[in-house]
Amino acid sequence: MTIHAYRTHTCAALGASNVGEAIRLSGWVHRKRDHGGVLFVDLRDHYGITQIVADSDSSALAVLEGLRLESVITIDGEVKARGQGTVNPNLPTGAIEVFAREIKVLSRAEELPMPVAGEQEYPEDIRLRYRFLDLRRETLHANIVKRTRIISDMRRRMEGAGFTEYSTPILTASSPEGARDFLVPSRIHPGKFYALPQAPQQYKQLLMVAGFDRYFQIAPCFRDEDPRADRLPGEFYQLDLEMSFVTQEEVWDTMEPVMAGVFESFADGKPVTPAGQFRRIPHAQSMLDYGSDKPDLRNPLLIRDVSAHFTSSGFGLFEKIVGGGGVVRAIPAPGTAEKSRKFFDDMNEWARAEGHAGLGYVTRKGGEFGGPIAKNHGEEGMIALYDALGLGPNDGCFFAAGKEGQAAKLAGHARTRVAEQLDLIDKDRFDLCWIVDFPFYEWDEDAKKVEFSHNPFSMPQGGMEALCNQDPLTINAYQYDLVCNGFEIASGSIRNENPETMVKAFEITGLTQADVEDRFGGLYRAFQYGAPPHGGMAAGVDRVVMLLCGAQNLREITLFPMNQKAEDLLMGAPSVAENKQLRELHVRVIEPPKTRTA
RNA sequence: GCGGGUGUAGCUCAGUUGGUUAGAGUAUCGGCCUGUCACGCCGAGGGUCGCGGGUUCAAGUCCCGUCACUCGCGCCA
Secondary structure, eight states, X not given: OOOOSSOSSOTTOOOGGGXXXXXXXXXXXXXXXXXXXXXXXEEEOSXXXXXXXXXXXXXXXXXXXXXXXXXXXXXXXEEEEOOTTOOOTTSTTXXXXXXXXXXXXXXXXXXXXXXXXXXXXXXXXXXXXXXXXXXXXHHHHHHHHHHHHHHHHHHHHHHHTTOEEOOOOSSBOOOSSSSOOOEEEXXXXXXXXXXXXXXXXXXXXXXXXXXXXXXXXXXXXXXXXXXXXXXXXXXXXXXXXXXXXXXXXXXXXXXXXXXXXXXXXXXXXXXXXXXXXXXXXXXXXXXXXXXXXXXXXXXXXXXXXXXXXXXXXXOHHHHHHHHTTOEEEEEEETTOTTOOHHHHHHHHHHHHHTTSSOOEEEEEETTEEESHHHHHHOHHHHHXXXXXXXXXXXXXXXXXXXXXXXXXXXXXXXXXXXXXXXXXXOSSOBOEEEEEOOBSEEEETTTTEEEESSOTTBOBTTHHHHHHHSOXXXXXXXXXXXXXXXXXXXXXXXXXXXXHXXXXXXXXXXXXXXXXXXXXXXXXHHTTSXXXXXXXXXXXXXXXXXXXXXXXXXXXXXXSOOOTTSOBTTTTBSOXXXXXXXXHHTOOOOOOOOSOOO
C-alpha cells in the first residue's frame, strides 16, 4: 500500500468515526502546549485545526519541543478518541486527537515578526511586508475565501441571466476624460504610450455594436488616484456589464435579482432589500431628503427644507441667507431632551472642523424650546416649524443654512452624524436603492464652463431636442447609481449611440466634432455603421465584498494590497528601472526637484 | 498638494506635573512540569522612547522640523 507523501486527511477531516485509523497530516504549528512529558500541538491547514499529542513514547516529542510556531510538519500517527473531560467542543475536530508516531519537519519557521494565532491588530506596514503571514490569520483568510465565492456567485448569476463573459484588453489607449491614467511606454513607437484601462467602457460599447447583446466581465480597472478606505490605490475590480436594445428600467429589473441574490447569499441571514423592491429615488429628491447621492436608507432621519419659515424671522442670520437665495435645511434629532448642551455644541464644532460655517440647533424639553435660534425666531414660529416637521415636545433639531449645494451637503453629513450619535442606524441590514435621473451637465466653477457631471457617453433625457432647446444645466441623463448602506456600489447609464447627438453633447462642453473624432475615434466610427441602443452598469466588486465581510477597509478583503502611497511593500513595487530597459523604451527619468534646501 | 490621528522591547500596550536604573503582557532563549486547548511555574536576554534640532540643571514627557503608517479634503468622466 502506498500512502500519500504529505497527508491522508486535511486538518478538518478527522472525527470520532476515524478513531483507530493510522493517518498522516501536514500543516503549520498553530499553537504549542508543552507539559514536559506530554505536548500538544494545534496543527493548522486551510481547512481547520487538529490537535496532535506526543509523549515520551513518541519520537516526535523532542522534535516538536524544539520547533517554533508556524513551522510546517508532517505527522504520522493514530487517531484517538479524547478522554472524558478533554473533549474540546469549540473545535470541529475536538472529539479526537492524533497521537504522533513520527514527525517530519518540512520547513522551519524563524522567529515571527507578527503572531498568526489570535486576532490582535498589527501595524499596517508589517502586515503588508509579511502579507503571507497576515493571510494565514483566520479573519483575513476567511475574507479572501468569501471574496472569491462572492465573485464566483456573481458569475453564476450573470450567466444565469443570459450574460456571457468576454475579456477586454489591458494595454489600451489613454482616455482623455476621467481619472489619471497609468501609462506604459511603447518600445516599438518612441514617445508613445499605452494606458491601462480605467474601465472597459468603450470596449463594452464596441461589443454591443459588434452584436454580442449581453456582455459581462469581472474587469480589472486601473486609476492613478489617491486612495480612501473604500478606494484602493491603483487597481480594483468591477462587475461590468452591458445590454443591447434595453431601457434603463430593463437594466434595473435585470440586475436587481443578481445583486439582491448575491447579497442574500452572503449576508449571513441579515435582511436584504428584495429584488423588485429597490426604491428608485431621483437624484434631486435624494439631495433634498438625504443630502447625498448615496443615501444610507437604514438611517430613519429625513432632511426637510424649512427656508420658507425664515423669510421673515427674528433670527437675522437665516433671514439674510434665505433672502440672498440660500436655503435652510432641518435635520431632526428626535428624543434629545436629556442630551447635554455639549452634545449640540459638539455637533457645531464638528461642522466647523469639516469646513462649514456652523450647524445651528434648537433644543426642546417638555415642549420648552431652547437655544439662540429658538429665542430669536420666537415661540410661535418655532411651533409652526415643529408642526411642519412633525417633531414632538422632546425632539431637538439641527439646521444647515447656506447656498443650496453646500447646505444640502452639510445637512447630509449632519444627518449621518446625528443618527450615529443617537444610535439610530440598524447595522444588521442591507438596504439597496437606485438613484436615478442624474444631471447630465454641471457648472464647472474653476473652468467657468459647462462640464459633464458624470459619464459623457450617457444619453441625455430628451435627446437631441433637449440638447438644442433646453438649458443644459436642467437636462437629466439616463444615468443611475446603485447604493447600499451609504456606499455607491454600482453606476451605469443608457448610452448615447447616436453620432449627431454625441457631437452636440460634447459641443455644449466646448469640444468640436474633430475633438470627438480625435479622442473617441473608435467608438465614434463604430456608431456610423449600425449601433444598437444599449446601456449597462458597473458594480464595485471590492466594495460589495467589503460590505458583505463587514470590513472597514479594502485591505481586509484584498490579497496583496498596496499601501496608501501606492507601494507594494512585499514585492517592492514600484521599483527603479534599469538603464537598458529605459533606453529600449526611449524613456529618460527626470529627477523631481528637491523640495527643500535645509 | 493640504489637514487630523498614531509612533515606547519582535508584537500589544502602560509610563502621573518635565525628575532615580523606562515597565507589563506576549514572543524569543534556558530550566521545571503527563491532559492542555490563550496550559502553568521559575529565570534570562531584548530599548537610538521613529529620526533631527531646540528649551531646560534635567526631556519618553514641552517646542520646531522631518519620516513612517493611517483617516479625511482636493482628486476619483
